[in-house]
Amino acid sequence: MFGNLLLPEILELIEAKDFRTLKEIMSEWHPADLAELISDLPEATQFVVFRFLPKKLTTPVFEYLSVESQKTILESMGNKEIAAIINDLSPDDRTSLFEELPHSVVKNMLSLLSKEERDIAKTLLGYPEESVGRLMTPEYISVKEDVTIEDVLEKIRKYGKDSETLDVIYVIDEDGKLVDDLTIRQILLSPPQKQIAKLMDYKFSSLNATDDQEIAVDIFRKYDCYALPVIDNDGCLIGIVTIDDILEVAEEETTEDIHKIGGIEALDDSYMQTSVFDLIRKRAIWLIVLFFGEMLTASAMSHFEGDISKAVVLALFVPLIISSGGNSGSQATSLIIRGLALKEFGFSDWWKIMKRELVSGFILGFILGSIGFIRIWLWQSISGIYGPYWLSIGFVVMFSLIGVVMWGTLSGSMLPLLLKRLKLDPATSSAPFVATIVDVTGLILYFSIAQMLLGGKLL
Amino acid sequence: MFGNLLLPEILELIEAKDFRTLKEIMSEWHPADLAELISDLPEATQFVVFRFLPKKLTTPVFEYLSVESQKTILESMGNKEIAAIINDLSPDDRTSLFEELPHSVVKNMLSLLSKEERDIAKTLLGYPEESVGRLMTPEYISVKEDVTIEDVLEKIRKYGKDSETLDVIYVIDEDGKLVDDLTIRQILLSPPQKQIAKLMDYKFSSLNATDDQEIAVDIFRKYDCYALPVIDNDGCLIGIVTIDDILEVAEEETTEDIHKIGGIEALDDSYMQTSVFDLIRKRAIWLIVLFFGEMLTASAMSHFEGDISKAVVLALFVPLIISSGGNSGSQATSLIIRGLALKEFGFSDWWKIMKRELVSGFILGFILGSIGFIRIWLWQSISGIYGPYWLSIGFVVMFSLIGVVMWGTLSGSMLPLLLKRLKLDPATSSAPFVATIVDVTGLILYFSIAQMLLGGKLL
Numbered sequence: 011m012f013g014n015l016l017l018p019e020i021l022e023l024i025e026a027k028d029f030r031t032l033k034e035i036m037s038e039w040h041p042a043d044l045a046e047l048i049s050d051l052p053e054a055t056q057f058v059v060f061r062f063l064p065k066k067l068t069t070p071v072f073e074y075l076s077v078e079s080q081k082t083i084l085e086s087m088g089n090k091e092i093a094a095i096i097n098d099l100s101p102d103d104r105t106s107l108f109e110e111l112p113h114s115v116v117k118n119m120l121s122l123l124s125k126e127e128r129d130i131a132k133t134l135l136g137y138p139e140e141s142v143g144r145l146m147t148p149e150y151i152s153v154k155e156d157v158t159i160e161d162v163l164e165k166i167r168k169y170g171k172d173s174e175t176l177d178v179i180y181v182i183d184e185d186g187k188l189v190d191d192l193t194i195r196q197i198l199l200s201p202p203q204k205q206i207a208k209l210m211d212y213k214f215s216s217l218n219a220t221d222d223q224e225i226a227v228d229i230f231r232k233y234d235c236y237a238l239p240v241i242d243n244d245g246c247l248i249g250i251v252t253i254d255d256i257l258e259v260a261e262e263e264t265t266e267d268i269h270k271i272g273g274i275e276a277l278d279d280s281y282m283q284t285s286v287f288d289l290i291r292k293r294a295i296w297l298i299v300l301f302f303g304e305m306l307t308a309s310a311m312s313h314f315e316g317d318i319s320k321a322v323v324l325a326l327f328v329p330l331i332i333s334s335g336g337n338s339g340s341q342a343t344s345l346i347i348r349g350l351a352l353k354e355f356g357f358s359d360w361w362k363i364m365k366r367e368l369v370s371g372f373i374l375g376f377i378l379g380s381i382g383f384i385r386i387w388l389w390q391s392i393s394g395i396y397g398p399y400w401l402s403i404g405f406v407v408m409f410s411l412i413g414v415v416m417w418g419t420l421s422g423s424m425l426p427l428l429l430k431r432l433k434l435d436p437a438t439s440s441a442p443f444v445a446t447i448v449d450v451t452g453l454i455l456y457f458s459i460a461q462m463l464l465g466g467k468l469l
Numbered sequence: 470m471f472g473n474l475l476l477p478e479i480l481e482l483i484e485a486k487d488f489r490t491l492k493e494i495m496s497e498w499h500p501a502d503l504a505e506l507i508s509d510l511p512e513a514t515q516f517v518v519f520r521f522l523p524k525k526l527t528t529p530v531f532e533y534l535s536v537e538s539q540k541t542i543l544e545s546m547g548n549k550e551i552a553a554i555i556n557d558l559s560p561d562d563r564t565s566l567f568e569e570l571p572h573s574v575v576k577n578m579l580s581l582l583s584k585e586e587r588d589i590a591k592t593l594l595g596y597p598e599e600s601v602g603r604l605m606t607p608e609y610i611s612v613k614e615d616v617t618i619e620d621v622l623e624k625i626r627k628y629g630k631d632s633e634t635l636d637v638i639y640v641i642d643e644d645g646k647l648v649d650d651l652t653i654r655q656i657l658l659s660p661p662q663k664q665i666a667k668l669m670d671y672k673f674s675s676l677n678a679t680d681d682q683e684i685a686v687d688i689f690r691k692y693d694c695y696a697l698p699v700i701d702n703d704g705c706l707i708g709i710v711t712i713d714d715i716l717e718v719a720e721e722e723t724t725e726d727i728h729k730i731g732g733i734e735a736l737d738d739s740y741m742q743t744s745v746f747d748l749i750r751k752r753a754i755w756l757i758v759l760f761f762g763e764m765l766t767a768s769a770m771s772h773f774e775g776d777i778s779k780a781v782v783l784a785l786f787v788p789l790i791i792s793s794g795g796n797s798g799s800q801a802t803s804l805i806i807r808g809l810a811l812k813e814f815g816f817s818d819w820w821k822i823m824k825r826e827l828v829s830g831f832i833l834g835f836i837l838g839s840i841g842f843i844r845i846w847l848w849q850s851i852s853g854i855y856g857p858y859w860l861s862i863g864f865v866v867m868f869s870l871i872g873v874v875m876w877g878t879l880s881g882s883m884l885p886l887l888l889k890r891l892k893l894d895p896a897t898s899s900a901p902f903v904a905t906i907v908d909v910t911g912l913i914l915y916f917s918i919a920q921m922l923l924g925g926k927l928l
Contacts, residue, residue, distance in 0.1 A: 344731025
């Protein structure tokens with residue numbers, strides 16, 4: 011919490027090589043604060059400070075570091091130090107570190123693990139990317155159903171140290187099949203002599219190791235739980251997933267959604283840790299796609315070039331009209347993408363949503379259209395710049411705005427639903443993407459209405 | 470998990486008034502599934518089903534329901550039933566329900582509470598909105614430091630039933646001052662005869678009841694914890710906040726961010742539960758503000774009306790150019806808003822960010838500009854539509870794109886940082902907002918470049 015406050019002092023201590031004071035100060039800190047401090051240091055200094063951490067804090071601090079800082083620190087270490095840390099890391103944190111390292115480095119690290127840890131690490135890495143298996147840890151407490159509460163507490167005391175969570179105790183049968191889960195609350199509230207069979211209801215939610223991580227997020231969100239068991243196809247308990255890993259996945263998914271809504275391919279790392287090259291690449295893809303889409307506006311407009319040259323006034327309102335469509339589309343698409351992400355509704359609700367959006371779109375378009383009309387009327391009263399056909403021009407702008415805003419809300423809301431239906435990511439229907447669609451069609455609408463209302467007058 | 474599957478069957482049972490089977494089926498379900506089932510039912514039926522829940526499930530199911538469904542169900546209930554439920558609700562869930570109810574209803578409900586619960590409810594409602602106090606529950610386990618592990622376990626067995634969490638046990642001194650927190654893990658892993666004083670390190674993170682909820686979210690995120698103690702100004706323990714409430718706050722904040730990025734005022738309820746009227750109101754505000762901003766494009770363009778009438782070709786590229794600026798701005802603003810929300814960087818990093826964005830903007834602009842130039846060259850080669858000055862037109866488009874894209878990335882990235890600095894919400898710098906700024910200035914840039922390069926030729 012005070013990490014940032016002390017940063018200059020820490021740097022001074024390093025400068026002065028006063029490592030004793032450094033060590034003393036750090037031993038008082040929370041691992042999360044130390045991790046924050048280390049991340050804020052210049053890369054070259056990170057390892058120096060990490061090395062002076064009290065022994066018992068190295069792994070906890072390491073686990074709080076971002077994968078990028080973990081990499082930096084590992085790179086400065088010898089094999090012996092690396093071995094100490096990666097053998098000590100919890101298996102799920104280790105998997106997520108290994109995921110980010112080059113294949114050759116992982117191979118070396120695997121060889122530094124003890125046989126037991128290596129087997130665990132290899133099994134976990136064997137599951138597909140983005141699967142529950144990659145988040146899993148085999149470190150949990152399980153008991154048979156014929157034991158008492160007392161026995162469970164005894165087992166926890168003996169073997170609990172390595173368990174990722176003590177919030178849930180799993181009950182398995184002779185074959186290792188999961189038969190129930192008991193929360194530590196149920197255990198702690200029962201008298202020590204009680205048989206755990208008396209607490210059991212043989213009901214539990216579980217995940218499969220090959221399930222997609224998104225499914226796990228949904229189940230955690232729905233059941234409000236802290237840990238879920240992972241079973242294989244035979245129903246045998248093979249690991250658990252805890253909420254901290256799920257929260258990270260959920261946060262990443264949301265970040266991906268926000269980036270996509272903004273019209274960027276999701277970044278693999280945080281903004282600052284992404285190289286400028288990658289940043290450009292991720293953005294260029296969509297910018298170019300959208301640019302090709304937008305080139306159709308030039309084609310559409312050249313179709314109406316004759317009209318524009320007869321009535322240049324029409325060109326003046328082009329940005330106003332297409333941007334209003336884009337803005338209303340952007341609103342609709344963010345509403346629907348977020349609602350889909352939170353499972354507030356699904357594709358089956360499309361008709362309900364469409365009705366709401368058509369009504370909203372019409373009224374919003376009418377409001378903007380009226381403002382546009384009044385603006386033209388006012389300017390005309392003051393300066394007469396729109397000439398004798400100002401009223402028709404006013405109506406062209408007004409009707410176009412109504413049409414374009416309705417079209418914006420409609421495509422902004424229906425596109426994400428359609429993508430969802432096609433099992434694609436709804437967030438691909440980004441605000442700029444919807445805007446591009448609406449721009450092209452909006453122009454055609456605008457000039458068509460102009461031809462209708464101004465034909466024989468200005469055109 | 471199977472809620473949706475069985476919905477028609479459940480409706481049939483209600484139709485047939487076969488409440489016995491209904492009751493039997495439901496007693497097998499998880500409260501979260503029952504809550505989902507009830508939410509999916511038509512409003513009129515929700516209460517019928519709720520009433521047939523087994524007694525021990527009513528409160529758990531009620532707690533899983535959305536506040537909207539809770540309201541619907543309470544409205545159909547008599548005072549006696551209401552009293553039973555709201556006395557049984559955990560204090561923090563009750564506060565969040567009361568927050569959504571009209572003042573007069575809350576007053577009635579308070580009178581239905583037992584004296585003890587009423588005092589708790591009133592205290593919690595006394596804290597400011599959006600403060601930690603509103604998320605807090607006074608139901609926790611605390612011990613003095615002279616007890617043994619055995620004593621703690623005994624106390625949990627006796628009083629733990631009402632505690633919101635058993636994950637953390639709080640140690641307080643004679644005056645009620647918080648002196649340490651011990652995780653249940655520490656307790657469970659220690660031999661029963663050990664004095665808890667031996668486990669204590671007198672270090673803990675805590676919240677103040679008047680702290681903003683956003684601060685609580687940041688601290689939970691940083692320390693990866695499940696519960697945090699809340700203290701008053703004297704350091705006395707007055708309650709705890711658990712991660713489930715924090716997750717809800719964090720989710721709401723993210724939803725707000727996404728809506729704002731899309732250019733809408735944040736909704737108070739979910740999309741489906743917001744009335745069409747509110748939906749329109751929340752959207753209209755920004756649409757109108759942006760519309761007034763966009764009207765400047767018409768003014769800007771009328772400034773160049775003479776140029777357009779001389780070279781209509783210029784008008785054709787207006788949408789392409791301003792939308793490219795808007796798109797690159799939308800990308801930059803979503804990147805920066807999300808990074809700020811996750812505390813990946815702060816205002817102090819503005820210079821680092823600006824450098825990255827200037828480089829990215831230049832290269833992206835150069836890519837789009839080149840594509841634009843090639844397009845004009847190709848069309849010219851095929852049809853000669855751009856006339857003798859096609860090369861100059863090509864350069865006007867190319868240079869404008871470079872300028873407008875750089876300007877888009879720059880304002881898209883700097884605006885959220887500036888808002889943050891001014892202690893305003895960075896997400897107010899929505900994609901449409903940035904696009905509007907870039908549209909107006911982009912037009913001026915485009916026509917100025919045109920005057921420079923085409924002056925004396927086309928213009």
